[in-house]
Amino acid sequence: KQEVTQIPAALSVPEGENLVLNCSFTDSAIYNLQWFRQDPGKGLTSLLLIQSSQREQTSGRLNASLDKSSGRSTLYIAASQPGDSATYLCASYSGNTPLVFGKGTRLSVIA
């Protein structure tokens, strides 16, 4: 059964800093990995989807990488801004099991 872990659970950084959020998964036979953002009291917003055949995806200041062999994905946020403050969740699709989520990293960017 797939298990997804995100460390740290919370992170606080000053504005302008580049940062990396980590996601690890136990079943390396994944089909894809998706990163989401969740603001307090809101739904999940899809940020990036990486298919198993890809190594990374980029969108603006965000870059997500995938290393299936080590069971890891990272989300890199460049030049962080206070508006980036939210909870970031990763989820993987493996076998016939739809998205299995980690518990998220709560990011605070301090102005």
Next chain:
Amino acid sequence: DAGVIQSPRHEVTEMGQEVTLRCKPISGHNSLFWYRQTMMRGLELLIYFNNNVPIDDSGMPEDRFSAKMPNASFSTLKIQPSEPRDSAVYFCASSLGGVSIKSEAFFGQGTRLTVV
């Protein structure tokens, strides 16, 4: 497209009452998922449908929970009778393609359920 639409956004009910949550997926999407989010357990998959057919309901916690998808544009999640431990945020999501096509999933805004 308006995205995945869930109703109601908030629901407060008394223990023992029936609760029905509703979801309209994105038009053209043929996979639909129901998730529950709590502080303790995070996001848990309850059930998912492909082409209106339930594929896996192993995440449904008890027989008190049931879900239907009568057509491609509507799904319901029903709890009867409700209990305080059912209090959570319930999310609906949809994606394009069946289980063999692992495409991007889009989530609704959720229904915050409080059972008192």
